[in-house]
Amino acid sequence: MANYEEVMKLALERGFYFPSCEIYSDAPAGFWEYGPTGVNMKNKFIELWRRELVRRDGMMEIDGCQIMSKSVFVASGHLGNFTDPIMKCTKCGSTFRADRYITEKTGENVGERMSNEDIDAIVKKHNLKCPNCKGEFGSVSRFNMMFRIGIGPAGEEAYLRPETCQTIFVDFSRVFKTMRGRLPLGVAQVGKSFRNEIAPRQSLLRLREFYQAEIEVFCNPNKLDDLPRFEEVKNTTLRISTHDGSSITETTADEAIRKGLVPNKLVAYYLALLIEFYEKTGIDVKRSRFRKLSDEEKAFYATVAFDFEVETSIGWLELVACNYRSDYDLKGHASTSKQNLEVVDPADQTKVLPHVFELSMGIDRSIYTILEHCYYEDEQHDDRVVLKLKPFLAPVLVGILPLMTKDGLGEKARKIHSELKLDFDTFYDESGSIGRRYRRLEEVGAPFAITIDQTTMQDDTVTVRHRDTMQQERVKVSELRQLLQNALVQR
RNA sequence: GCGACGGUCGUCCAGUUUGGUCUAGGACAUCAGAUUGCCAAUCUGGUAACCCGGGUUCAAAUCCCGGCCGUCGCACCA
Numbered sequence: 001m002a003n004y005e006e007v008m009k010l011a012l013e014r015g016f017y018f019p020s021c022e023i024y025s026d027a028p029a030g031f032w033e034y035g036p037t038g039v040n041m042k043n044k045f046i047e048l049w050r051r052e053l054v055r056r057d058g059m060m061e062i063d064g065c066q067i068m069s070k071s072v073f074v075a076s077g078h079l080g081n082f083t084d085p086i087m088k089c090t091k092c093g094s095t096f097r098a099d100r101y102i103t104e105k106t107g108e109n110v111g112e113r114m115s116n117e118d119i120d121a122i123v124k125k126h127n128l129k130c131p132n133c134k135g136e137f138g139s140v141s142r143f144n145m146m147f148r149i150g151i152g153p154a155g156e157e158a159y160l161r162p163e164t165c166q167t168i169f170v171d172f173s174r175v176f177k178t179m180r181g182r183l184p185l186g187v188a189q190v191g192k193s194f195r196n197e198i199a200p201r202q203s204l205l206r207l208r209e210f211y212q213a214e215i216e217v218f219c220n221p222n223k224l225d226d227l228p229r230f231e232e233v234k235n236t237t238l239r240i241s242t243h244d245g246s247s248i249t250e251t252t253a254d255e256a257i258r259k260g261l262v263p264n265k266l267v268a269y270y271l272a273l274l275i276e277f278y279e280k281t282g283i284d285v286k287r288s289r290f291r292k293l294s295d296e297e298k299a300f301y302a303t304v305a306f307d308f309e310v311e312t313s314i315g316w317l318e319l320v321a322c323n324y325r326s327d328y329d330l331k332g333h334a335s336t337s338k339q340n341l342e343v344v345d346p347a348d349q350t351k352v353l354p355h356v357f358e359l360s361m362g363i364d365r366s367i368y369t370i371l372e373h374c375y376y377e378d379e380q381h382d383d384r385v386v387l388k389l390k391p392f393l394a395p396v397l398v399g400i401l402p403l404m405t406k407d408g409l410g411e412k413a414r415k416i417h418s419e420l421k422l423d424f425d426t427f428y429d430e431s432g433s434i435g436r437r438y439r440r441l442e443e444v445g446a447p448f449a450i451t452i453d454q455t456t457m458q459d460d461t462v463t464v465r466h467r468d469t470m471q472q473e474r475v476k477v478s479e480l481r482q483l484l485q486n487a488l489v490q491r
Numbered sequence: 492g493c494g495a496c497g498g499u500c501g502u503c504c505a506g507u508u509u510g511g512u513c514u515a516g517g518a519c520a521u522c523a524g525a526u527u528g529c530c531a532a533u534c535u536g537g538u539a540a541c542c543c544g545g546g547u548u549c550a551a552a553u554c555c556c557g558g559c560c561g562u563c564g565c566a567c568c569a
Contacts, residue, residue, distance in 0.1 A: 013502060013520080025543035025559050081569070088492080097567075143492090145569070162569070198492060198567050206568070299569050321569095382531070404528055431522085435530030451529065463529075470530070 002375030003313040007368065008203060010385065014444050016041070016371065017204060030200025030208035032364075037395040037444050040425065042211070042367055044393045045281065046190055049213050049361070052277040057229075059186030059215060060179055064167025066192055067149055070157045075336035076166055076329065078159075081300045083144040085119055087137045098140050102128065116140040145195045160194035165358060167191075168216045169329045172354075173341050176218070183345055183354060184219035184227070184266060190363070204364040205317065211363035217270060218354035220345050221326070224264035233272035238262070239285075240306070243294040245316065261292075263304055267324065267357055274308060274320060274359055281366070282390045283373050287311035290322070301328040310369050319365050325356040374445065381470065387445030388468055391487040396427045396446040398484060401437050403453040405430050413452040416462070416477060424484050442467055447487060450480065 011017050015035030021027035034042055054061055073079045085098035098119050119140045128137060147160040161167065168187045175187060190213045200206050234254040240261045241248040249261060253268045262268040271290055279285050293305040301323070308320035330353055334341040342351045374388045391397060398420070402413035410430055417428045427446065429437045434451065441449050449465040456462050456477070463472045464483065475483060 009502065019560080022560095027560070029560065076569095078569070084567085086492085143567095145567095195569080201562090301569080318568095384531075401529095433530080433532065434528075435532080437531095438529085439531050453529075465529085472529080 002372050007372050007375055030197055032203055032207060040395040041393055042363065045367060046213065048280060048392060052280060053215060053273055054188045057186050057273060059188045060175060061188045062171055062175060063191065064171060064189060066161055067158050068161050068166060071336055072166055072170060073159055075332040077300060077332060078146060078162055083142045085140050086143045087140045147194045147196055162195050163193050164189050164191045164212045164214045165216050169333055176343055184217055186215050186217045188215045204368045207364060213361040213363050215359040217357045219266055219357065220352050221355040224266045227265045227269055230265040230269045233269055236272040236276060238271055238275060239289045241289040241291045243292055245291055248289050270357060270359060271322060281370050283310055283369055299323060301325045312369055312372050317365060317369060319362055319369060321360040323358050325358055327353045327355050329356060330354060384439055384442060386442045386467060389445030391447045394445040394447055395425060396441060396444050397425045399427045399429060399441040399446050399449040401434060401449055401451050402430050403434060403451055408457060409452050412456060
């Protein structure tokens, strides 16, 4: 079983990801870049997401801006709810969430939206001191996790979006009208989001700038169990856990509804699509769960929430937040923008403000988890490191290796390479021993290596070596294309 | 953001205690050549690093200060 350090080492050595601005000593934490292999794999991950979620369910994909006006975040609640009151000890510098600390110590109810002055007053009244050093607290200040941006010469207030979905909400009305939408309608988006985390940590797992793949399903709240396509997934297994993770119930989607574990068909349907998607990424879904969040854990906009979590070497890792956001967002944007965001449900010609169920996926965390779950040390063969990536996620699909360069094998291999390289991710390598070249390819997860030898010169066949088994078979050059194509389609 | 510990070739490590032979060493990786010709072989040669900035000193990888980053703990995680 791989651990975080081994994955990290592989990522650095093989160009999956590495720290941003690393040649400068003032490079801030929480920013990482994808290298050649990483970006290739990420693109393929997104393509799989498109195939298995967006196309499968007939969703519409948009690509919105990362900088959005202040009003958006007034409406979304991020400017109000996303600012935490913080107080700092003047002596030892320890910082605390003011509202939580006071409530815990005094039982007084301190809302996040209480003014700084009022909170200061409560601190004075109870004569609260720093629990670490008994020092005095300074006055309360605010910490907002959003990055503020000044637009144009006037520095007009705007923000980098803290979640991609806000562009979906503000675009919803136009997309629905112009694309002839019908509820329930999924609107999807891949892009970057930005959060000024206090303590970014563990490379791809908690970033300040990160990729999300979000799906917002707009639905008629009165028809959450009216979903014929639920039949497609009714037998799909869902693993649902209590909020503390103490027990996991494994049931079909159908049964999960009957047992009351999932509130309705719409939610069950999308959880099922999600788990079917993750199964195809190569993540071990037996080590996953949909954890039902308690009221305290839920985001401010969510009424029902499941976190899709996967077990990794550093514990359970949240990959997707599945929130039933009700009409929180559209209502907020409707009232702040003074636009009517209701739509007509053609089935009964009634107007309705759609509710939203979202699948908010962390791409970077998913990439990390795939790497960790696919990392394999083969003890049978000198502890060779193999990334058992699915062919359709592998940065290199096939390595093309002449056994040696003389006797025309090099030319022959380059010819085969040029016939394949436009349609497949290939890697040509003629340097060093054949064994070394095989091992290098395994480390970036290449499922196949084809070797050109003397026999090739006689009968136009090559050996195809399979990454996981190291088995080889002899294949006609003319059949390579079909073989590779089949591997990509296999799911 | 606080505290503890740490930061040397792509990776891992030696050197720091006691400043001087460090013009920074090794292993693996990588590149070139030779050799072999189906599983990290061998030989030869090469590329390649003291996190950044200041200070102390005749002399700093080594000591001091500040910053940045990392790991862990606390806190945080819409």
